[in-house]
Amino acid sequence: MKTYLNPIYSCAAAIELSGPPHHWPVVVAGAGPVGLCAAIDLAQRGIDVMLLDEDNTVSVGSRAICWAKRTLEIFDRLGCGDCIVGKGVEWNVGRVFFRDEQIYQFDLLPEAGHRRPAFINLQQYWVEQILVERCLGLPQAELRWQNKVVGVTPRSDRVAIRVAAPDGEYTVHADWLIVADGARSPVRGMLGLESEGQAFHDRFLIADVLMHSDFPTERWFWFDPPFHRHQSALLHRQADNVWRIDFQLGPDADPEEEKKPEKIMPRLRAMLGDKTEFEIEWASVYTFQCRRMRSFRHGRALFVGDAAHLVSPFGARGANSGIQDVDNLIWKLELVMAGQAPESLLDSYDTERAFAADENIRHSTRSTDFITPKSEASRAFRDATLLLAKHHAFARRLVNSGRLSLPTTLDASVLSTPDRAGEAFASVVPLGGAAVDAPVEGPRGVWLLLYLDGGFTLLVFDTSVPADAVEALANDANSCNVAQVGGKSVAGASRIEDSERLVAARYDGKPGTCYLFRPDQHLCARWRSFDLQSVRAAIARATGQAYVEAMEAA
Amino acid sequence: MTAHLLSGTLLNTQPNIQAPDDFYQELVDMHRDLSAQQSALVNAKLILLLANHVGDPAILREAMRAARQDIDPDQPDGTRG
Numbered sequence: 001m002k003t004y005l006n007p008i009y010s011c012a013a014a015i016e017l018s019g020p021p022h023h024w025p026v027v028v029a030g031a032g033p034v035g036l037c038a039a040i041d042l043a044q045r046g047i048d049v050m051l052l053d054e055d056n057t058v059s060v061g062s063r064a065i066c067w068a069k070r071t072l073e074i075f076d077r078l079g080c081g082d083c084i085v086g087k088g089v090e091w092n093v094g095r096v097f098f099r100d101e102q103i104y105q106f107d108l109l110p111e112a113g114h115r116r117p118a119f120i121n122l123q124q125y126w127v128e129q130i131l132v133e134r135c136l137g138l139p140q141a142e143l144r145w146q147n148k149v150v151g152v153t154p155r156s157d158r159v160a161i162r163v164a165a166p167d168g169e170y171t172v173h174a175d176w177l178i179v180a181d182g183a184r185s186p187v188r189g190m191l192g193l194e195s196e197g198q199a200f201h202d203r204f205l206i207a208d209v210l211m212h213s214d215f216p217t218e219r220w221f222w223f224d225p226p227f228h229r230h231q232s233a234l235l236h237r238q239a240d241n242v243w244r245i246d247f248q249l250g251p252d253a254d255p256e257e258e259k260k261p262e263k264i265m266p267r268l269r270a271m272l273g274d275k276t277e278f279e280i281e282w283a284s285v286y287t288f289q290c291r292r293m294r295s296f297r298h299g300r301a302l303f304v305g306d307a308a309h310l311v312s313p314f315g316a317r318g319a320n321s322g323i324q325d326v327d328n329l330i331w332k333l334e335l336v337m338a339g340q341a342p343e344s345l346l347d348s349y350d351t352e353r354a355f356a357a358d359e360n361i362r363h364s365t366r367s368t369d370f371i372t373p374k375s376e377a378s379r380a381f382r383d384a385t386l387l388l389a390k391h392h393a394f395a396r397r398l399v400n401s402g403r404l405s406l407p408t409t410l411d412a413s414v415l416s417t418p419d420r421a422g423e424a425f426a427s428v429v430p431l432g433g434a435a436v437d438a439p440v441e442g443p444r445g446v447w448l449l450l451y452l453d454g455g456f457t458l459l460v461f462d463t464s465v466p467a468d469a470v471e472a473l474a475n476d477a478n479s480c481n482v483a484q485v486g487g488k489s490v491a492g493a494s495r496i497e498d499s500e501r502l503v504a505a506r507y508d509g510k511p512g513t514c515y516l517f518r519p520d521q522h523l524c525a526r527w528r529s530f531d532l533q534s535v536r537a538a539i540a541r542a543t544g545q546a547y548v549e550a551m552e553a554a
Numbered sequence: 555m556t557a558h559l560l561s562g563t564l565l566n567t568q569p570n571i572q573a574p575d576d577f578y579q580e581l582v583d584m585h586r587d588l589s590a591q592q593s594a595l596v597n598a599k600l601i602l603l604l605a606n607h608v609g610d611p612a613i614l615r616e617a618m619r620a621a622r623q624d625i626d627p628d629q630p631d632g633t634r635g
Contacts, residue, residue, distance in 0.1 A: 048561075269567070376594070377594075377598075380591075380594045380595050380598040381598045381601075381602070383598070384595055384598035384599040384601075384602055385594055385602060387599060388599055388602055388603070392603075392606075394606040395602060447577075448567070
């Protein structure tokens with residue numbers, strides 16, 4: 001590739017090769033974006049973690065390219081947000097074409113007052129490289145390249161992991177194994193587990209193309225374009241003047257044949273025109289699947305990302321959902337490892353993220369059915385929708401070229417405390433939803449999310465929580481910070497100024513209102529007035545105490 | 555007029571079109587000179603336009619159920635007998 005040279009990483013020979021098995025609190029299998037985020041999150045919490053990868057470099061060729069706002073906010077928490085956003089390209093406008101004309105366009109970011117944009121595009125290898133660099137700066141994380149997991153023996157109190165390294169094989173023991181080894185997940189196979197679902201037969205050609213062109217930084221999607229009849233095509237800009245081009249090829253295409261440059265070039269010529277100069281950076285032919293494991297937790301093995309669930313690429317729900325898995329899992333694992341929550345809290349990782357996976361699979365399957373209709377009736381409705389969309393607003397809502405990734409609202413999570421009777425909230429964040437950012441002023445910086453970092457946080461509006469209650473919450477075993485929007489300063493609470501009044505507007509922050517956020521910034525309880533015991537009970541519930549009771553009762 | 559409400563269903567299947575023969579003729583005329591494939595497309599557009607006008611998902615679901623009634627996938631013309 002002209003625009004990217006894969007770094008080659010090395011690591012010292014494993015100490016286990018010349019000694020007894022070493023014991024690690026956590027081992028992560030797979031150093032893709034999801035495994036790297038898991039290792040960074042653990043290391044930032046002071047937990048020793050070993051990350052194993054069979055390769056010695058980042059992704060060869062780009063795969064994931066769209067990183068959603070929620071993912072960027074998680075990257076912020078992991079200390080890499082600025083770096084990734086700085087390297088990526090921001091986009092907001094999408095255009096949809098049917099045959100030879102544009103039928104409509106959309107704008108993803110109708111609203112100011114957020115630190116991060118709706119999406120940035122950046123090649124997966126760049127994201128991985130930035131995450132690797134972050135990981136290498138954390139003393140608690142040890143990255144072992146070309147160290148491949150070849151055997152896993154689960155036990156009730158630990159997992160024995162057999163590793164093949166260039167200098168020989170060795171065994172390590174881990175309290176917990178995070179499995180992030182991708183769609184084919186060798187570890188999943190070693191444990192005799194499966195991922196179940198649906199395989200789609202249409203083949204797609206993906207080409208990353210270097211070109212200097214005046215195409216704007218937008219997402220262009222074609223249904224049945226004149227340059228590629230009866231199929232779909234996608235054009236999307238990445239960093240360094242690399243453009244992602246995706247062609248639907250149909251079910252009968254020969255992948256080896258389609259990958260040849262002499263086959264790809266005429267397609268690109270037809271799409272980009274004779275005058276555009278371009279070079280192929282990387283190309284691949286793929287089919288895709290929508291499937292998931294029945295459970296993401298198997299004792300001490302915790303499955304995340306593509307190893308746990310797979311979706312089609314339409315909607316950018318693969319890597320983005322995998323990173324949300326990690327965001328959901330690691331704080332729970334930390335509490336369980338510290339003895340501050342029962343082990344069953346990890347079962348809520350499975351229920352919450354399986355719920356998210358089902359949502360992603362549902363969206364992704366529907367997009368796939370719209371883009372590649374499977375019957376004459378389905379095609380007639382698809383084409384009818386596209387024809388209507390040019391003239392009628394209602395039909396634009398039905399056009400589905402991918403429903404772009406949004407954070408999953410954990411509806412009905414057992415970790416959430418139901419609202420008090422008679423209390424209503426006209427908030428943009430529903431119970432179970434991820435926090436929404438807003439501009440503020442205060443000691444930690446100018447964005448609200450900076451104050452919802454590092455543990456449970458109680459966000460209170462224009463009310464003075466008694467100083468002894470702030471102290472009590474800070475000293476509880478599962479402690480909670482208090483962030484106060486407006487009101488009188490109270491010792492121990494962070495006081496933030498709602499400089500543009502957007503916090504109150506977005507959260508329906510009438511005086512007295514309290515929102516309790518989990519360490520992953522999901523809202524788990526809310527009240528219209530402060531009550532210490534209610535907050536403590538909600539934290540107990542969110543850390544699995546109520547979950548244990550519910551399970552025992554069942 | 556409100557029989558569908560009294561019977562507990564939402565979909566009005568009582569006569570509601572003022573000049574039924576005129577409507578029927580217009581419906582058939584809409585397809586004049588069209589191939590089967592073109593007609594299918596026009597029908598699909600018409601369904602989507604009307605469905606959006608109705609809006610209520612419960613009514614739409616009921617209409618879909620009523621439309622599917624008596625259609626037998628094992629019969630070439632879809633209907634029994």
